[in-house]
Amino acid sequence: MAELPLFGGIELGGTKVVAAIGRADGTLLSSRTLPTTTPHHVIDQLIDYFQEHPVPIKGLGVGAFGPVVVDHSQPDYGCLLETNKPGWSGFDLAGGLAEGLNVPIHLVTDVAAAGFGEAQFGALRGVDLGVYLTIGTGIGGAILHKGLPLPAMLHPEMGHLSLERHPRDLAASTCRFHSNCAEGLAAGPAILARFGKSLSAYAPDDEELLLVADYLGQLCAQLVLLLSPHKIVLGGGVGQTPGLIDATQSAMLRRLGGYASQGTSAKGYLCPPELGQQAGIIGALACANTLLGAH
Ligand SMILES: [Zn+2]
Known part of the structure; x- marks a missing residue:
């Protein structure tokens, strides 16, 4: 039986970032937790994490703290708006990840990712x-x-x-x-x-x-x-x-x-x-899967 494709998920919170690699059925294969420091430092570490994995991911789902532009039709899609978190206001989160990883990205809020995880699996x-x-x-x-x-x-x-x-x-x-x-x-x-x-x-x-x-x-x-x-x-x-x-x-x-x-x-x-503290990261992975329409 062919292996199911792998997806990446990111849960970007105000104090920590969780990145994970998993399958469309919600199975987590690995994860890494980082502190939410400066945007460029975080992006570099995230790109390293996904690129270190021997099997490339097919897509990336991101649940981010807001306010963030989640409407794909907007030119600033994936950018953070005015936020209390130093250095992150205006940062092009989706653009930075897309440039480094060259995979399709689906970005929602952290709450939407957790809700989506619960809707899919919880x-x-x-x-x-x-x-x-x-x-x-x-x-x-x-x-x-x-x-x-x-x-x-x-x-x-x-x-x-x-x-x-x-x-x-x-x-x-x-x-x-x-x-x-x-x-x-x-x-x-x-x-x-x-x-x-x-x-x-x-x-x-x-x-x-x-x-x-x-x-x-x-x-x-x-x-x-x-x-x-x-x-x-x-x-x-x-x-x-x-x-x-x-x-x-x-x-x-x-x-x-x-x-x-x-x-x-x-x-x-x-x-x-039902997914407890994992709702956000499982939901972010599920977002990537939905974007590509794979099952
Ligand atoms: Zn208020």
């Missing part, structure tokens, strides 16, 4: 309309329609939807753009700034955890009202806090006030990612 498999939310150092989301990230002008920024603040929560928002957005109130840095501890320090019925669950529940309620997805996956480090998903679903239902309760109250409507 919790969103077979789900017509799904949302993948990541709650970690930021809050981001991807909408998956029939297994594919929904095409858009840029990409969704649902982590910056405005929420209703708890009247006694006077903590400053950690988002520099908004005073009441989900990321500014409920992402890891906001939790740490408000409580002085990460959410994992709290039990499921502690008021600190319930406050964060209320904010995430508001976000999920807005997504239900806007999109009516069949399922919402909550990923990211904060998302994996024991008891948070159940508390978030309860808060979501409370915020919906009895409206749109059909299906949304089912156990598992909000669920964790």
Whole structure:
């Protein structure tokens, strides 16, 4: 039997980069983790990694932190926009990789890659309309329609939807753009700034955890009202806090006030990612495969 072709995947995060070589069925053959230093240093190391492998890759899928231009029809496709990460604003990520590796590249956001991984091999498999939310150092989301990230002008920024603040929560928002957005109130840095501890320090019925669950529940309620997805996956480090998903679903239902309760109250409507921390890199590999149409 002929060997399946190999693909490359890159998950570019704000602090680390994961590169991997694998097959279209989601099997990882090797991977390497690098710190996210300067763009040119990272690109050189990535090109070395793929070129050292004895069998060349057929295509490369990239999931990158944003904001990044993911619309193939735009002249600056694959370029990072204004970002807090020093040296990366305006960097032509797809161009730099294409020049060094000479393979087709499919680039999406890191969240879309993780969502795509879940749609192909995990919790969103077979789900017509799904949302993948990541709650970690930021809050981001991807909408998956029939297994594919929904095409858009840029990409969704649902982590910056405005929420209703708890009247006694006077903590400053950690988002520099908004005073009441989900990321500014409920992402890891906001939790740490408000409580002085990460959410994992709290039990499921502690008021600190319930406050964060209320904010995430508001976000999920807005997504239900806007999109009516069949399922919402909550990923990211904060998302994996024991008891948070159940508390978030309860808060979501409370915020919906009895409206749109059909299906949304089912156990598992909000669920964790099945691929865990590997969703992003497996999704990036799957992006390469999809680009080439190989199976
Ligand atoms: Zn914001």
